[in-house]
Amino acid sequence: MDHIFEKYSLKKPENLIPLLQDIQKEKGYLTDEIVDKVADYLHIPTNRIYGVATFYDQFRFRQRGQYHIQVCRGTSCYLCSSSSYLKEIEKLLKIQAGLVTRDRKFSLEIVNCMGGCGKSPVIRINDNYYHRLSVSDLSDIIRALREKKQ
Numbered sequence: 001m002d003h004i005f006e007k008y009s010l011k012k013p014e015n016l017i018p019l020l021q022d023i024q025k026e027k028g029y030l031t032d033e034i035v036d037k038v039a040d041y042l043h044i045p046t047n048r049i050y051g052v053a054t055f056y057d058q059f060r061f062r063q064r065g066q067y068h069i070q071v072c073r074g075t076s077c078y079l080c081s082s083s084s085y086l087k088e089i090e091k092l093l094k095i096q097a098g099l100v101t102r103d104r105k106f107s108l109e110i111v112n113c114m115g116g117c118g119k120s121p122v123i124r125i126n127d128n129y130y131h132r133l134s135v136s137d138l139s140d141i142i143r144a145l146r147e148k149k150q
């Protein structure tokens with residue numbers, strides 16, 4: 001990671017967000033050790049870094065799978081039974097929301113409104129949105145991703 005820190009050689013506090021973005025882009029997620037290192041480097045208290053990193057949705061402290069599945073539990077999706085999606089995906093992946101499969105192929109997260117309420121319920125897998133799927137659609141999608149090479 002030294003090459004990332006070298007990019008921000010001026011060590012200004014305003015470099016905090018771009019520095020965290022670059023580290024996360026390379027590592028996939030942030031850790032307590034990374035926060036400590038950034039705090040030392042920029043001379044910023046760790047609680048300020050956690051404050052920033054937890055305020056913005058873009059930062060995460062957990063590793064994601066190759067395919068990160070987000071199930072919307074906003075009001076509209078909730079009313080359209082998104083909980084049945086969640087149950088089905090948890091069953092298919094054998095993990096609960098917030099976790100990553102052992103092979104690190106999938107991770108599962110519950111999120112709030114993704115801005116597609118008119119097409120509820122909504123799930124997102126990496127950058128792709130899916131609307132109003134059936135349970136068998138979910139199973140087909142996950143099977144296809146599981147079998148996909150890279």
Ligand code: FES
Nearest residue numbers: 072074077114116
């Ligand atoms: S509540 Fe799910 S997209 Fe808005």
